[in-house]
Amino acid sequence: MRDPLxxxxxxxxxxxANATAAELSSRLAELxxxxxxxxxxxxxxxxxxxxxxxxxxQLDIQRANMVPLLKRLEDAGLIDRKPLDGxxxxxxxxxxxxxxxxxxxAIIEAFETEMLxxxxxxxxxxxxxxxxxxWN
Amino acid sequence: MRDPLxxxxxxxxxxxANATAAELSSRLAELxxxxxxxxxxxxxxxxxxxxxxxxxxQLDIQRANMVPLLKRLEDAGLIDRKPLDGxxxxxxxxxxxxxxxxxxxAIIEAFETEMLxxxxxxxxxxxxxxxxxxWN
DNA sequence: TATTGTTATACTCTATAACTATA
DNA sequence: TATAGTTATAGAGTATAACAATA
Numbered sequence: 001m002r003d004p005l006x007x008x009x010x011x012x013x014x015x016x017a018n019a020t021a022a023e024l025s026s027r028l029a030e031l032x033x034x035x036x037x038x039x040x041x042x043x044x045x046x047x048x049x050x051x052x053x054x055x056x057x058q059l060d061i062q063r064a065n066m067v068p069l070l071k072r073l074e075d076a077g078l079i080d081r082k083p084l085d086g087x088x089x090x091x092x093x094x095x096x097x098x099x100x101x102x103x104x105x106a107i108i109e110a111f112e113t114e115m116l117x118x119x120x121x122x123x124x125x126x127x128x129x130x131x132x133x134x135w136n
Numbered sequence: 137m138r139d140p141l142x143x144x145x146x147x148x149x150x151x152x153a154n155a156t157a158a159e160l161s162s163r164l165a166e167l168x169x170x171x172x173x174x175x176x177x178x179x180x181x182x183x184x185x186x187x188x189x190x191x192x193x194q195l196d197i198q199r200a201n202m203v204p205l206l207k208r209l210e211d212a213g214l215i216d217r218k219p220l221d222g223x224x225x226x227x228x229x230x231x232x233x234x235x236x237x238x239x240x241x242a243i244i245e246a247f248e249t250e251m252l253x254x255x256x257x258x259x260x261x262x263x264x265x266x267x268x269x270x271w272n
Numbered sequence: 273t274a275t276t277g278t279t280a281t282a283c284t285c286t287a288t289a290a291c292t293a294t295a
Numbered sequence: 296t297a298t299a300g301t302t303a304t305a306g307a308g309t310a311t312a313a314c315a316a317t318a
Binding site for chain 3: 298300305306307309311313314
Binding site for chain 2: 286
């Protein structure tokens with residue numbers, strides 16, 4: 001079939017994102033985590049006592065949609081909440097959450113390495129800076 | 137906030153894809169088209185009498201999900217169906233569909249050019265081949 | 273007055289199974 | 296037996312509006 005779409009960077013960007021996301025998702029599923037769960041665990045691990053609203057701003061997830069995401073992590077025993085003041089609550093990893101976070105990071109780092117290996121040599125080092133420019 | 141995620145190519149890939157998709161979507165909305173509609177119009181225009189199943193395979197959209205997509209385009213008067221044999225139907229652009237397709241292509245090409253301009257010079261030419269390697 | 277956390281809701285996108293009819 | 300088109304449905308993901316309580 002004649003298909004001019006792959007020559008559009010925007011189209012190839014979406015296809016590449018979909019393909020790699022599907023691959024990473026299936027690997028994280030072994031930890032019973034989705035990508036967004038892993039992102040949240042990593043950010044909470046790096047920023048103890050971060051609030052749900054701050055996480056949402058960082059990840060471009062709306063406040064309202066953070067509620068079920070964090071409830072899942074809390075129900076799984078991976079995070080705890082503690083009141084910072086009357087209206088904000090700080091989020092921290094439990095010890096189980098720290099362990100799960102380490103496992104997720106190992107999977108992600110292995111995946112990222114393999115993903116970059118798929119990019120032919122002359123282009124490889126340009127991928128991250130090029131992508132970064134597109135969303136910042 | 138400490139955020140190691142942007143250093144992961146896979147994460148930046150998703151963020152870049154989301155950001156550019158949102159931008160393109162808002163531009164195509166002026167034609168009352170979504171991205172997938174534009175993709176379908178372009179592919180049908182390039183491949184008259186293509187079938188719904190073949191389009192789905194090309195775009196990684198399941199057969200069942202093609203039904204409402206094509207119904208929208210047909211209801212909008214942009215495509216026609218004609219039976220090829222007893223079970224397959226060929227899809228073609230109507231004259232309105234051809235006009236809409238040209239307008240969509242103009243918007244997409246302008247968008248792609250601007251998008252590439254945002255990528256700093258030494259990285260720009262490497263983006264498309266790097267992305268292509270990730271989903272093929 | 274702005275922000276946090278929350279509930280409820282709706283809409284899109286996608287995945288799966290099943291069915292009919294035809295190649 | 297495989298394929299085309301279709302229906303129905305369920306699950307994510309996401310967007311919006313509204314509310315109470317607090318900064």
